[in-house]
Amino acid sequence: xxxxxxxxxxxxxxxxxxxxxxxxxxxxxxSFSNVLTVSASTIKGVQDKIKADQKNVDKISDTISGLSDExxxxxxxxxxxxxxxxxxxxxxxxxxxxxxxxxxxxxxxQVEIGQAQxxxxxxxxxxxxxxxxxxxxxxxxxxxxxxxxxxILFDSRDFSDFLNKADYTEKVYQYGQDLLDQYEAAKEExxxxxxxxxxxxxxxxxxxxxxxxxxxxxxxxxxxLDKQLExxxxxxxxxxxEIAAFKKQLSAAKKKLQQDQKELKxxxxxxxxxxxxxxxxxxxxxxxxxxxxxxxxxxxxxxSELGKxxxxxxxQFVGNPYVMGGTSLTNGTDCSGFTQSVYKHFxxxxxxxxxxxxxxxxxxxxxxxxxxxxxxxxxxxxLYIGNGKIVHASNPSSGIKISNANYKxxxxxxxxx
Numbered sequence: 251x252x253x254x255x256x257x258x259x260x261x262x263x264x265x266x267x268x269x270x271x272x273x274x275x276x277x278x279x280x281s282f283s284n285v286l287t288v289s290a291s292t293i294k295g296v297q298d299k300i301k302a303d304q305k306n307v308d309k310i311s312d313t314i315s316g317l318s319d320e321x322x323x324x325x326x327x328x329x330x331x332x333x334x335x336x337x338x339x340x341x342x343x344x345x346x347x348x349x350x351x352x353x354x355x356x357x358x359x360q361v362e363i364g365q366a367q368x369x370x371x372x373x374x375x376x377x378x379x380x381x382x383x384x385x386x387x388x389x390x391x392x393x394x395x396x397x398x399x400x401x402i403l404f405d406s407r408d409f410s411d412f413l414n415k416a417d418y419t420e421k422v423y424q425y426g427q428d429l430l431d432q433y434e435a436a437k438e439e440x441x442x443x444x445x446x447x448x449x450x451x452x453x454x455x456x457x458x459x460x461x462x463x464x465x466x467x468x469x470x471x472x473x474x475l476d477k478q479l480e481x482x483x484x485x486x487x488x489x490x491x492e493i494a495a496f497k498k499q500l501s502a503a504k505k506k507l508q509q510d511q512k513e514l515k516x517x518x519x520x521x522x523x524x525x526x527x528x529x530x531x532x533x534x535x536x537x538x539x540x541x542x543x544x545x546x547x548x549x550x551x552x553x554s555e556l557g558k559x560x561x562x563x564x565x566q567f568v569g570n571p572y573v574m575g576g577t578s579l580t581n582g583t584d585c586s587g588f589t590q591s592v593y594k595h596f597x598x599x600x601x602x603x604x605x606x607x608x609x610x611x612x613x614x615x616x617x618x619x620x621x622x623x624x625x626x627x628x629x630x631x632x633l634y635i636g637n638g639k640i641v642h643a644s645n646p647s648s649g650i651k652i653s654n655a656n657y658k659x660x661x662x663x664x665x666x667x
Contacts, residue, residue, distance in 0.1 A: 296517050303510045310503040314496060319657045325645035326630060328485055353461065359454055548621050551636025556667050557622025561635040564592045570650045572643045585631050588643040588650065589624055592633060598666055604631045611666040624664045625655055
């Protein structure tokens with residue numbers, strides 16, 4: 251082989267080597283690039299998943315917040331229904347007492363009628379006796395009336411004797427007249443007793459009819475009460491179902507969020523850990539607005555220092571029980587007892603009921619509301635702590651809690667200090 255041929259062959263082999271080496275390098279870089287691409291796609295996919303899941307958590311949190319407000323409204327409706335049932339039971343008790351008194355009155359009247367009947371029978375006997383006596387006396391007088399004056403005249407020894415006998419005759423006639431008057435009086439007495447007896451009997455019959463009407467009315471009231479009790483039971487069952495659904499949704503949301511956070515933490519490398527932590531905090535911030543610092547809420551609101559102190563003092567009792575009619579901030583209080591006791595701690599006297607507290611202090615608008623103001627709702631009151639939040643003794647299920655001030659329409663806002 252000549253030198254030129256040898257060199258040509260060498261160049262051709264070198265060219266092939268370069269081509270093959272280039273292909274090998276290209277394949278190697280291509281594989282490495284694919285690895286990097288897969289890794290980056292996995293991290294980005296998890297991050298996108300976390301963002302999507304966090305949005306879902308936020309959406310569920312908003313749903314839970316709305317459901318919680320609905321539960322509070324239902325609890326207040328149930329409390330109102332209990333009050334209405336209590337008032338109805340009181341009214342029924344008063345009606346039963348009234349009916350019992352009417353029955354006792356009828357029994358007394360029956361005794362009086364019996365006594366009047368006995369008096370009537372006695373008067374009847376007296377009437378008959380007097381009637382017979384009068385008849386006998388009249389018969390005697392009229393049978394002897396023609397000869398009485400002549401007999402007195404001719405039988406008299408002298409004029410004085412005549413006057414004496416005439417006087418006696420006059421007394422006899424007067425006695426007869428008295429008997430006749432007594433007879434008439436007895437007849438009138440008997441008639442009066444009879445009339446009274448008949449009137450009492452009629453009145454007794456009217457009372458009996460009224461008593462039956464009252465009993466029928468009482469039965470209707472009890473039937474209506476039973477319906478309302480059944481309605482209350484149904485509402486209570488619905489309330490329990492909503493609580494169960496709320497707990498399931500909350501549990502599922504928390505588990506999902508924890509899984510996403512664990513998955514993100516596992517896939518993040520050291521270079522991206524800081525960014526991922528910021529993203530997690532940013533995402534967590536939107537889902538945890540309801541758990542922000544109460545002190546921060548109060549301090550950031552505009553208003554007087556005393557009002558903020560009142561709000562801070564009230565918030566320390568969050569979680570304590572709701573007790574109908576109670577005024578203890580630790581052992582249990584209702585809504586108006588809560589606001590009354592909080593203000594009492596600062597030397598202010600408030601009315602006891604939620605209705606009366608609507609007139610306490612002076613009225614302010616929602617835009618003017620400051621920590622310490624009292625929000626008055628229908629049948630309910632709460633203490634404003636700022637930034638659209640209130641603290642109040644909500645209901646037996648929730649106790650003292652923090653809620654949105656506009657969780658239901660308010661009637662007025664009162665400033666006490």
